[in-house]
Amino acid sequence: xxxxxxxxxxxxxxxxxxxxxxxxxxxxxxxxxxxxxxxxxxxxxxxxxxxxxxxxxxxxxxxxxxxxxxxxxxxxxxxxxxxxxxxxxxxxxxxxxxxxxxxxxxxxxxxxxxxxxxxxx
Numbered sequence: 806x807x808x809x810x811x812x813x814x815x816x817x818x819x820x821x822x823x824x825x826x827x828x829x830x831x832x833x834x835x836x837x838x839x840x841x842x843x844x845x846x847x848x849x850x851x852x853x854x855x856x857x858x859x860x861x862x863x864x865x866x867x868x869x870x871x872x873x874x875x876x877x878x879x880x881x882x883x884x885x886x887x888x889x890x891x892x893x894x895x896x897x898x899x900x901x902x903x904x905x906x907x908x909x910x911x912x913x914x915x916x917x918x919x920x921x922x923x924x925x926x
Contacts (some may be wrong), residue, residue, distance in 0.1 A: 834899045835879050836865045841896035842882075848890040878902035 836859060843857045857868045866873035872881035879900050 832865060832877055835902075838894070838896045838899035839865055839868070839871070839879070839882075841894040845894045846889050846891035848888070850888050853884065853887045853889065874902065880904045 839857060840859065843854045846854060849855075853869050855869075856863065857865075864877070865871060865879065866877055870882055870884045870887070871879055872883070874880045880902050881904060882900070
């Protein structure tokens with residue numbers, strides 16, 4: 806491999822990883838809001854949120870129940886009937902791109918037969 810080829814490869818890799826870093830920063834508040842939501846969940850018997858992690862290369866748009874627009878902003882969180890229990894984090898308000906017709910978060914407390922819902926208006 807020539808010196809020019811090595812330099813091109815190094816620069817390509819540098820810009821590729823820089824792009825990943827910038828993308829993570831751009832959606833940091835949304836990712837943090839989702840992680841805060843996950844941290845408020847006390848029971849996830851189906852393991853629905855197991856792929857909600859900030860390690861690795863999986864973006865928040867690929868997490869179970871999350872839908873993003875083409876720019877990468879969270880527009881829908883669909884976790885109905887997933888048997889999740891816990892406390893709804895106020896950080897969820899940082900998902901400012903949620904669309905009102907799709908963005909319903911519901912959590913059922915089976916002992917009280919009470920459903921708590923959040924809907925972005």
